[in-house]
Amino acid sequence: MEGTIFGEGLDRNAANYQPLTPLKHLERAAAVFPDHVAIIHGTLRRSYADFYARSRRLASALRKAGIGRGDTVAVMLSNTPAMLEAHHGVPMAGAVLLSINTRLDAEVIAFQLDHGEARAVIVDREFSAVMASALKRAERNPLVINYDDPDYPDDAPFPKGEPIGSLEYEDFIAGGDPDFEWAMPDDEWDAISLNYTSGTTGNPKGVVYHHRGAALMGYANVIASGMGRHPVYLWTLPMFHCNGWCFPWTLSVQAGTHVCLRWVRAKAMYDAIAEHGVTHLCGAPVVMSMLLNAAEAEKRDFPQTVTFNTAAAPPPETVLAGMAQAGFEVTHLYGLTETYGPAVVNEWHGEWNALEGPERAALKARQGVRYAALEDVTVMDPETMERVPADGETLGEVMFRGNIVMKGYLKNPSATEQAFAGGWFHSGDLGVMHEDGYIQLKDRSKDIIISGGENISSIEVEDAIYKHPAVAAAAVVAKPDEKWGESPCAFVELKPGKAATAEEIIAHCRTLMAHFKCPRHVVFTELPKTSTGKIQKFVLREKAKEA
Structure with a gap:
């Protein structure tokens, strides 16, 4: 507001302006609820005070190893406490977290390590063999830290591999300071994480998130999921997938409890929901199928209604009915890696419950409206960059604009420029806009x-x-x-x-x-x-x- 009375003597300063970062969510939760259980993993119970202290130890240990601002730390971890600590400790050191899909082959992993210029790798021993193969192919020679999960089950379907590095995770963080004065980002635009997305041609593209977007996603996820104080969240969604839709950072906003789950199995899910009072989980349609098709001996009764956030293709009406009968309330989301995960939610109106099956199913099939943290989502003609009529029929490209859109693609200015042409992020997804402002996907132009x-x-x-x-x-x-x-x-x-x-x-x-x-x-x-x-x-x- 330069040139007006509101632009004179009202500059930003340390007292009234600080960069947004999701790391502050954890700091606050640890200060306000230090003894509340933050993490459950097998027999482990870890408080918020311990969660925060261990994250600071990791940050301190990384700094001692010479890793700092702008360096990449890759992790290949399951949904375990170490993965939650990495989401906080790595950026606390000023570094950028690269969470690798645990289902990838060695060649793709090697590409990501090289392209992302990884300085260190933390790897679960379940994945040590494929990581060892990837490191042989990679040009980089990062510091390798093994994570040996103490709650790894004896009867596991996948036995632990041999350690591949000279450092063990617990020994590594033991050398760190639990009171480490961690680094706030110099700017909220600083990178916090790197996620690789499947491209339609060539190598995958590296999507870069910033602290501002990750912080805002914390608030937006709480709103979209209806999270009250102390939610209990079951980790069925892989944390490597869009940083777990940013839920590793989100839970601290309401001082929630993370219930870790190494393998998504029906019995383990039902046991966790019944024994820990799970209130929320996220997952693809396959997770719903597992729950509904589980053997009766695997199912458990539970008194609470569990919010199930799902993305991808909208669930059929029969699946939604089955989930409701089983005690789950399904929330349909839509987004991409480039939008920090979900950025659109099918906000449900109470009066729609009175509609007949086909009408209700038609409304459920829609992707929905923008997240609270997103400035705009619309359907446009990509040639003219004009919005299509809101008639539910005219096809166009779904486009996003706002603070939960990526910084861009790492080392790929041409792809970044193309994705942001005209001041909008081009999703590549084709859809329509309905009269009430809800969007619905019709096809995927990226195949x-x-x-x-x-x-x-x-x-x-x-x-x-x-x-x-x-x-x-x-x-x-x-x-x-x-x-x-x-x-x-x-x-x-x-x-x-x-x-x-x-x-x-x-x-x-x-x-x-x-x-x-x-x-x-x-x-x-x-x-x-x-x-x-x-x-x-x-x-x-x-x-x-x-x-």
């Missing part, structure tokens, strides 16, 4: 398949299939999947005189990429093409529904 909450690039799968000697052409599309939400379905055209089976194609893909990315269905057919030879994926999507 990304969302399976079990994980993004799979159709082009990456196609590239793998093309490497089979019998394949002439291939196209991969999303097939609706009751368990996973979507799964890759491959349509394959064979070379003349060549033969292959579906099992052979799938086995071939498994030698080239992570198993969850491989097609679950293979159809041999002549691919439908336009007059210019372009494969008509919209035709294949319809065929995939029947395959």
Whole structure:
């Protein structure tokens, strides 16, 4: 307001302006509720005072190791206390957290370590073998710290691997100061984390979050999830996925309890909900399927209603009814890695409960309206950059604008410029705007398949299939999947005189990429093409529904 009376002698100063950071959420919770249980993991109970002190120890130990402002610390961890500590201790050291998808193969992990310029790696021994392989491929030589989970079950389906570094996590943080004066960001625009997203071509892009957005997401998640004081949150969503939709930072706003869960299994979920009084959890449609399809012996009764936040494809009406009967209230969210996870919520109106099944289901299928921390979300014509009519029919691209949109793509100015063209973030998702301002997705222009909450690039799968000697052409599309939400379905055209089976194609893909990315269905057919030879994926999507 320069040039007005409100711009004279009213400058920012340390007393009235501080950079926003989610690290302050934990500091406050530890000061106000030091003895409240912050983390439950197996037999472990950790208070907020201990959570805060251990995070500061980690920050201090990293600083002693020469890691500080702007350095990248990679972690490959399950949903364990160490992962929660990393979300706070790494940025407390001024560093940037790179949380690696634990389902990735060594080649992709090596790319992320090199591209993100990792100075240190903290790795759970469950993933030590793939990390060891990745480090051999990587050009960088980071400090390696092993995390040996004391509550790792003896009857685990995946035995612990051998330690691959010279340091053990508990020994490492023991050398840190629990009273360490951690670093506030110099600017709230400073990076707090780095997340890699599946691209449609080439290597994945590194999405950079800032402290301001992560802090605002804490408040916005509390509002969207209806969290009161001391919520109890079950970790079914991987914390590597968009930093767990920012919930590792969110819980401290209301001094909630994190209930850690290494593997998402029906019995473990029901036991946690019943024994710890879980009030909230997040997950893909596959988690709902696990809960509803669990054996009766695995299910438990519980008195509370549990809020279940789900993203990706909207759940069918039958699933929503089943979840309600089982004691869950489903909240439908939508977002991308580039928007810190969920940035749109299907805000439900009480009067809609009186509608008949089909009408109610139609409203439930919509993605919704902007998060409280997002300035705007709309549907626009990407050519003219004008909003489409709010008629529920005119197709356009969903676009975002606000403080919970990423800083940009790491070391990729051209992709960043393209994503922000015209002053909006272009999601690549196609949708419509309804008269009441609710958006609804209709297609994914990026051809990304969302399976079990994980993004799979159709082009990456196609590239793998093309490497089979019998394949002439291939196209991969999303097939609706009751368990996973979507799964890759491959349509394959064979070379003349060549033969292959579906099992052979799938086995071939498994030698080239992570198993969850491989097609679950293979159809041999002549691919439908336009007059210019372009494969008509919209035709294949319809065929995939029947395959």
